[in-house]
Amino acid sequence: MFTKQVFACAAAALLSTGAIGTAVASDWKPTQPIEYIAPANPGGGWDTLIRTTARVLQEEGIAQQNFAPINIPGGGGAVAWAQIAAKKGNPHTMFAASPPIILVPLSGASRFNHKDFTPVARLITDYSILLVRADSPHQSAAELFEAIKANPALSVGGGSAPGSMDHISVAGAAAAAGVEPARLNYIAFSGGGEAMTNLLGGHVAAVITGAGEASAQLQGGQLRALAVSAPERMAALPEVPTYVEQGIDFTFDIWRGIMGPPDMPEAAVRYYEDMYQRMMQTEGWAKARDQLGWIDAYQSSAEFGEFLDGQLEQFSGVLGDLGLIRR
Amino acid sequence: MEAFESLLYGFSVALQPANIMYVFLGVFAGTIIGMLPGLGPISALALMIPITFSMNPASGLILMSGVYYGAIFGGSTSSILLNAPGVAGTVATSFDGFPLAKQGKAGKALALAAWASFIGGTISVIGLMLVAPALASVAVSFGPAEYFSLMLLGLTAVVSLSERSLVKGLISAVFGIMVAIVGIDRQTGTQRYTFDSLHFLQGIDFLVVALGVFALAEVFVMLLQGRDAKGHAKQVLGSLKLSRQEVKEIAGPVGRSSIQGFFVGVLPGAGATIASFLAYITEKRIAKDGNTFGKGNIKGVAAPEAANNAACGGSFVPLLTLGVPGSGSTAVLLGALLVMGVTPGPMMLEQRPDVFWGVIASMYLGNIFLLVLNLPLIPYIARILEVPRPMLLALIIVFCMIGVYGLKFTAFDLYLLLAFGLIGLLMRLNGFPLAPMILALILGDLMEENMRRALQISGGDWMTFIEKPISATLIAIALVSLIVPPLLRGIRAARTRLREAG
Numbered sequence: 001m002f003t004k005q006v007f008a009c010a011a012a013a014l015l016s017t018g019a020i021g022t023a024v025a026s027d028w029k030p031t032q033p034i035e036y037i038a039p040a041n042p043g044g045g046w047d048t049l050i051r052t053t054a055r056v057l058q059e060e061g062i063a064q065q066n067f068a069p070i071n072i073p074g075g076g077g078a079v080a081w082a083q084i085a086a087k088k089g090n091p092h093t094m095f096a097a098s099p100p101i102i103l104v105p106l107s108g109a110s111r112f113n114h115k116d117f118t119p120v121a122r123l124i125t126d127y128s129i130l131l132v133r134a135d136s137p138h139q140s141a142a143e144l145f146e147a148i149k150a151n152p153a154l155s156v157g158g159g160s161a162p163g164s165m166d167h168i169s170v171a172g173a174a175a176a177a178g179v180e181p182a183r184l185n186y187i188a189f190s191g192g193g194e195a196m197t198n199l200l201g202g203h204v205a206a207v208i209t210g211a212g213e214a215s216a217q218l219q220g221g222q223l224r225a226l227a228v229s230a231p232e233r234m235a236a237l238p239e240v241p242t243y244v245e246q247g248i249d250f251t252f253d254i255w256r257g258i259m260g261p262p263d264m265p266e267a268a269v270r271y272y273e274d275m276y277q278r279m280m281q282t283e284g285w286a287k288a289r290d291q292l293g294w295i296d297a298y299q300s301s302a303e304f305g306e307f308l309d310g311q312l313e314q315f316s317g318v319l320g321d322l323g324l325i326r327r
Numbered sequence: 328m329e330a331f332e333s334l335l336y337g338f339s340v341a342l343q344p345a346n347i348m349y350v351f352l353g354v355f356a357g358t359i360i361g362m363l364p365g366l367g368p369i370s371a372l373a374l375m376i377p378i379t380f381s382m383n384p385a386s387g388l389i390l391m392s393g394v395y396y397g398a399i400f401g402g403s404t405s406s407i408l409l410n411a412p413g414v415a416g417t418v419a420t421s422f423d424g425f426p427l428a429k430q431g432k433a434g435k436a437l438a439l440a441a442w443a444s445f446i447g448g449t450i451s452v453i454g455l456m457l458v459a460p461a462l463a464s465v466a467v468s469f470g471p472a473e474y475f476s477l478m479l480l481g482l483t484a485v486v487s488l489s490e491r492s493l494v495k496g497l498i499s500a501v502f503g504i505m506v507a508i509v510g511i512d513r514q515t516g517t518q519r520y521t522f523d524s525l526h527f528l529q530g531i532d533f534l535v536v537a538l539g540v541f542a543l544a545e546v547f548v549m550l551l552q553g554r555d556a557k558g559h560a561k562q563v564l565g566s567l568k569l570s571r572q573e574v575k576e577i578a579g580p581v582g583r584s585s586i587q588g589f590f591v592g593v594l595p596g597a598g599a600t601i602a603s604f605l606a607y608i609t610e611k612r613i614a615k616d617g618n619t620f621g622k623g624n625i626k627g628v629a630a631p632e633a634a635n636n637a638a639c640g641g642s643f644v645p646l647l648t649l650g651v652p653g654s655g656s657t658a659v660l661l662g663a664l665l666v667m668g669v670t671p672g673p674m675m676l677e678q679r680p681d682v683f684w685g686v687i688a689s690m691y692l693g694n695i696f697l698l699v700l701n702l703p704l705i706p707y708i709a710r711i712l713e714v715p716r717p718m719l720l721a722l723i724i725v726f727c728m729i730g731v732y733g734l735k736f737t738a739f740d741l742y743l744l745l746a747f748g749l750i751g752l753l754m755r756l757n758g759f760p761l762a763p764m765i766l767a768l769i770l771g772d773l774m775e776e777n778m779r780r781a782l783q784i785s786g787g788d789w790m791t792f793i794e795k796p797i798s799a800t801l802i803a804i805a806l807v808s809l810i811v812p813p814l815l816r817g818i819r820a821a822r823t824r825l826r827e828a829g
Contacts (some may be wrong), residue, residue: 001493027806041369041655041658041662042369042370042372042373042376042655042658042659042662043369043373043652043655043658043659044658044662047662048662048665048666051373051376051666052666054377055380057375057479064418070371070736071370071734072736073524073529073735074525074528074529074735075511075529076528077526078525078528079525079526079528079529079735107516109511109516109528126444140346153786155783155784160515161511161514161515162514162515162516163512163516164516185783186786187471187780187783187784188513188514188780190513190596190776191648191652191658191659191778193595193596193645193649193651193652193653193661194596194651196649196650196651197466197467197469197595197645197649197651198467198470198471199820200467200649201467201469201470202470203470203472203784204784214669216650216670216671216672216673216674216675217649217650217672217673219672219673219674220672220674222673240390271546288666290569291665291666291667291668292444292665292666301592324516
């Protein structure tokens with residue numbers, strides 16, 4: 001009896017301080033630490049997003065609970081997704097997501113796809129970039145694809161498996177330039193770094209990777225960028241033309257966002273949406289974002305959900321052309 | 328001269344009181360993590376990202392790299408004392424380290440490992456300082472064809488690691504390759520040997536296998552020996568001192584392995600584990616007493632220990648000069664640097680010389696700290712041998728399980744650990760050598776992947792392996808190492824026969 005009262009008082013106190021401290025869009029609040037999952041090993045894109053947002057949320061005093069980063073590697077995300085899918089309605093679990101949540105299920109390696117989860121918010125985006133060695137004969141993306149048409153053995157390296165992000169983004173561009181995507185000689189390396197050393201060593205003709213990852217190499221002058229997949233030239237790389245400028249009608253977003261388990265309560269989603277929106281207005285976020293070469297691309301839960309459906313349609317098309325859809 | 332000035336500048340960074348403290352903290356934490364079987368540097372490094380964020384980048388990297396090479400340094404301890412590799416890079420150390428400990432020479436083996444690690448680490452720092460920028464071109468000259476040939480060369484060692492029966496050695500190696508194949512195939516996205524289980528998608532982690540077939544199988548063997556083994560079970564530390572004769576004996580192997588290890592470390596994707604194995608098999612081949620390797624030869628401890636620490640230093644070359652991580656640990660380091668606002672790559676030397684030279688200078692300090700820290704601790708750490716056997720066995724099991732669980736946090740890996748423990752036991756009881764299997768497991772995956780990549784690039788033309796000079800050289804060495812020893816043996820046998828006949 002007594003403990004119950006104490007609990008009620010404490011809860012009331014908590015609620016009131018929350019209400020005074022911040023203008024929150026929903027009444028719901030997390031009551032325990034959040035399991036904040038990167039479905040991969042430390043060091044990659046998902047992991048960086050989870051650790052960076054967790055830190056900024058904490059440092060800026062926006063998080064009312066601890067966000068505990070957890071790595072669940074395996075199956076390109078599939079292992080983590082299977083675990084999270086079992087946490088139906090749990091408002092204290094969230095994970096980082098990006099195009100693989102669409103691509104991996106399409107290739108048949110995961111039983112769960114984005115529709116099994118609750119979109120919380122899209123946060124940032126990056127674009128893919130097509131690189132050649134500085135001494136390469138190919139001066140533009142259009143030229144490279146023409147050369148590939150003439151000689152299909154020309155190889156393009158990427159840091160991920162066939163049918164995954166790097167492959168889709170270069171195959172999509174190739175298709176837009178009139179190359180039959182299934183004939184593109186895509187070489188899968190075990191990471192963007194390995195793909196890059198193979199380009200530097202002249203073992204492949206070109207490499208596709210994230211624009212953020214490539215900026216250091218570009219500064220070094222050993223590599224040349226042929227095109228970025230952004231709709232307009234990127235502020236960080238103003239000298240690199242887009243595909244669209246070169247007459248290749250293709251854009252590709254390497255978006256990253258946060259999702260939750262199936263049937264996450266409405267109120268919780270609203271709380272987190274609002275939390276991320278406020279986080280993205282802070283100085284700390286701006287600093288981290290710029291250091292990592294990210295571009296803000298916030299979308300609310302509903303917009304993010306629609307966007308994901310659109311992505312599914314787009315990717316199914318490319319994967320179908322590549323003959324890589326398995327269900 | 329320029330390198331010397333830069334190094335002085337580096338020391339001015341590394342010798343700031345705060346940074347000295349970070350070096351110390353880093354290597355201390357690293358040694359402890361390395362000593363615990365299975366617990367590797369990756370998770371420790373990931374945990375440090377939030378701590379280092381607010382630090383200046385030079386200090387942050389000094390701390391984190393201290394943890395990294397500290398773990399490789401400390402990893403030999405449990406390999407030697409318990410036959411349970413502390414980190415993946417020290418598996419080869421247990422081949423001779425554990426037999427030495429069984430012979431009551433644990434102290435000697437530990438001291439040897441510490442000195443070899445120190446020398447390997449220091450030589451690699453010197454290499455890093457003098458030739459890092461130039462070496463970047465070596466790292467990129469290795470494409471898929473070259474990697475394949477390097478792995479092929481490594482695999483020919485199966486013959487010399489097979490002990491008594493070559494057939495059993497080959498069976499063991501094939502089993503290792505089969506284990507390596509499990510998981511999603513990176514070239515096609517096809518699942519192989521996964522039996523539709525999510526747990527196998529990522530493949531089987533090397534450490535699960537290594538801890539199973541070495542540490543757990545060792546526990547089973549001791550259990551089978553039961554009470555009658557009690558008499559000679561008492562192990563002693565023995566002397567820490569190395570005789571002049573022994574120092575002379577290991578000088579060559581340590582020097583060679585350090586240099587070889589450094590170069591292997593420079594290659595992205597190769598790393599400390601492969602470096603230690605290559606060093607071990609090279610020394611076994613060229614040593615006059617090569618047949619005593621695996622039975623407690625001090626060179627068999629010195630070579631892999633020098634190599635894995637040297638490789639650890641070498642792995643900083645692609646990280647700092649190309650911005651390319653060669654391993655899981657360096658990938659976390661790269662991530663941390665990016666978060667701190669430093670982009671490693673060709674421009675780093677100009678843009679952030681404080682980070683570049685500061686870290687290199689701190690590694691000199693770190694290696695000295697590690698030696699000073701580890702040598703006096705040996706008698707205390709080796710006390711673990713005095714723990715009564717039932718407790719020791721229980722401890723080994725607990726540590727193995729913690730280490731394995733810590734890899735992915737799934738209980739499934741614990742069952743796998745048990746399965747590999749039983750497999751290791753059966754292999755031992757039936758005289759199947761373990762080393763070929765472990766070697767094939769490490770090399771097989773990379774070999775297959777790179778063979779297919781190379782063929783995909785060449786349009787299916789196998790000549791690509793012979794047309795590329797580096798690749799051709801490596802294949803030639805592999806052939807020579809396969810053909811020459813039996814040939815020599817044949818000639819010798821023929822001669823004796825002639826003499827007997829005459």
